[in-house]
Amino acid sequence: MRLTPLFPALAALLIPVSHAATDAPNIIIYMVDDLGWNHVQAGKGTMGTTPKRYQTPEIARLAADGLSFTHAYSQPNCAPTRAAMLSGQYPARIHNKVYVVGSLNRGGKNGKFKGPEQGEDVDAEAITVAEALKENGYATAHIGKYHVGGHEGGEATLPEKAGFDINIGGGKQGHQGSCFASKPKNGNKWGFKNVGYGAFDKYAAPYTDEYLKKHGFPAELKGTPKHVSDAVGDALEETVATLAKGDKPFYIQFHTYAVHGPVKARPDLFKKAEARVPTGHKAAGRMAHYLGFIDSLDLNLARMRKMLEDPNGDGDTSDSITKNTLILFTSDNGGTHADNLPLKGNKGMLTEGGIRVPLIACWPGTIPAGTVTDNKVHSVDYYPTYLELAGNKWTPPADTHPLDGTSFADLLKKPTLEDDRDAIFFLFPGYLDTRATPSVVAIDDIAGKRYKLYYYYEGNRWELYCLSDDQEEAKNLIKEEAEKAKTLSVKMLNWLNQEHPTWKPSFPLIRETGKSAGPPPGL
Template sequence: MKILSKIAVLSFLITPLSAYCQIKKDTNFKPNIIFIMADDLGWTDISSPNTSLGNGSKYYESPNIDKLAEQGMSFTYAYTQQNCQPTRASLLTGQYPTGSQNGIYNVGSLKRASKGVVTPITPHVQNNYLKESCISIFETLKTEGYHTAWFGKLHAIKKEEHATSYLGVDYNLSLRKETNATVNGVKVKNEFFAQEDDDKGWIFSNEKLKPYAKPYDSTYIYNVLEPVKNGNNPQLLEGTPKHLTDALGDAVVDYIKDRSQKDSPFFAYIPFHAVHVSILPRPDLETKYKTKASQDPRHSKANYAAFVELLDQTVGRILNALEDPNGDGNTKDRISENTLVVFYSDNGGFMGPTDNTPLRLRKGTYYEGGLRVPLIFRYPGVIKPNTVNTTQEVHAIDFYPTLAEIAGAKLPNPQTHEVDGKSVSPILRGEVEALSSKNELFWHFPGYMDIRNMPQSVIHYRHSNNQHYKLFYRYEDESYELYNLSNDIGETNNLLEVSPSLEILDLALIMNNKLRTWLITKNAPTGTWKKNGEKVPYPLKNGVKKYVK
């Protein structure tokens, strides 16, 4: 955390926080919670320096997300699972994929080896959807009177109605980005943009989004898009189809307006489909970037830059709605001071559309480019503005206990639903810079995903000197890789590759044995050897000793 001292943080927080807590006590106050999750937004894809140790884009523009970072706390060691579905499952359950109610390791399956590649391991057969027995974060917050809502990407559950039937969502606007319409008697599928169906009129894939599906008109452009424009010309959109990102923003803004007039707090989960491929931004924003020269050697694609800014402008509209819920220009009804806002991404950037440099590789891998993402918390009066935590690692599993603690909710009985994550609320309140009880993260992949992933397990470990290390273990050949992330953010120097020192070997042994213990404790599946049908064994205790020369 970039602060002069812990004393300085506490002196800043104690007086206003104690007064704020008194207000909350007197009014039986519980904060609203808005959780915004981008899709495939990389660590370097926003322009703020706060979330990426100064590595933000010099081409993409995200002024609203940047402002959020200035108003809250950013974490530079924020992590996910390697792709969409397992991250969302971990977030909603607070569990690693090895959790008993989770079991989702990958999108689709673990049998995704590249065509023609001979693989020695038969992969584990995973769950593709959360179990009905799980106790979701929605259900846990509802025990404290929260109204719950889901706006956006449908993942981790099979059908839209499952969000309501067993996850505990009160207002369910979960949906897919693909809209299927009948146009002139022919079935047509479209991504991201509303379609005009012969019988239903303008539609998206969820009927609840139909009121927001009509094409852009002059009134909408003037009232909604003009206030958040940033060098783009929304007038170019008149008469063109509505973008899904804008329509979801419309629905969230209306929800905020409605809930601001209610007595109970709300939890709005907003997993946008942007900026996932296909890269289909709003045309006025793409026009802007086609005329903008890039000053960033990593980033130059106008369509992707436009998609990032479309997401950013929609985030800006949501933040503005917290300041003025009924939109009349008078902010006396604002609820921003009573609302925790979290901004996050579900995995690293997908190389091709963007570039994650200085991080290594991309979405789908366990290297930093696939796992490390922007993370911001804003909670006025509780979280000190414009702070950056450069020590504590945070994972998708940690949001469940963090939000539960902030809401005053008890976690489920571990016998029924064990939560793997740890609450980072003490850090948000400025009480500590890092949690001594949370200095390890784990990943486990018992299968294949094209060229990006293979049977392996990984541990991220923050050593006693606050140096961050990551150890990989590959099951096919029992090989290891070890990186010091603090000094080698690009994971270019495998510390075990050439005559490692005794100090490095000792560290690798510690990490290996921690990883082995976790795998055994979680009864993590590993698949079976094709040659004999036997279970693939965990890494050996002290297995890295083979590197001793």
């Protein structure tokens, strides 16, 4: 059942709960939409693979001040990742049936199988991470794209009913309808068409001298339509200023619309980006817009860190909350607007290019600066990590809402810790156009190296790759490393066959009979 809200009114956010007497940090998760693993400068986090055209100085500074993860994994596209982070569970749990955006039959008409029915919302009966953090004394806010509420679950699954004291723009919407504010021909109020249910319209007025000067933006923007990234940044500033006044630690989901399509950059950022597009690029204009869109999210990171340093904006940093705030920067899936080389594939695929994402953690004074780890983490790991940082004063009941993830709180403080996380798993029981067919994946370390095992229902086929030696996934080792493949297949089947009242994995359906295909056969 939904937990009874601890904060029935927004004003209650400012009631003291002895935050000063605890070590629980503020937490901001900055999640970008559709940003590729190496489409940013993230120090050693991208293992030296970032192309020169991607120049993100603020993200690079965040990496220099914090910890970069080389092997952070999401679900293969946006809604499943958001559901996993919100619930702390894989989509095989009864309260999280979000395997893909929309339907599990987006393709595969001639396939041997059919995708089963699925949901698009985290169930109202789930205990969300926001609800759990509220039980631990946190104030909570969501800004931007939500996507996992308001479908079949109705209003009961929207952010304001799922534990968020503040909700700016969150609902069932999957992307922004426009990138620039506009004004109706016969009206005088600026707004963003089909963006966040009108929540960002209060920030939609054209750029003014005062605004441009405050943020260091070029004067040439004066009087031009506001870009959606700047409006989202305005909402963040307002939210941080509000929550920083209280004595509760806070949790903010800052889920920006960038860089999901439509991909349109602010004019000045587009002009700067044009010079970074490789000569002879087949779609130079499109690439310039993509690079400029990435630049806008980099600028929002600068605004975020400035706000944490001076929450009330009076120029006096004595009220800084920087050292008591954990920033996590990541993406909801692999890139889709440009290649992810050397990683194979893109958004929607279970290859590395579809599921490996950037992750940087910054908490000055607590996380060692300029560090890097190759420990593997997954979207389901954030929930238990937050609870541990909050002190685990309250955790969800294991019988009704078990968490599938593993906390990486200790790793944040000691990045040299050995990777003791169990295998990471993926189950995809349907079809996603040409990108994905029914399959199961396991990733784990064996004998000091990282291996990835695939089972494809179509063709009853197994594949094995050593990511430590072959992150391009070019050489199938299923025959040469049969014992390692068998070891991983046992872990995969144990995961699929676990017994728990909440564990109900959906398998592909055999097209001819309509019966479940069940788990893969053992190796």
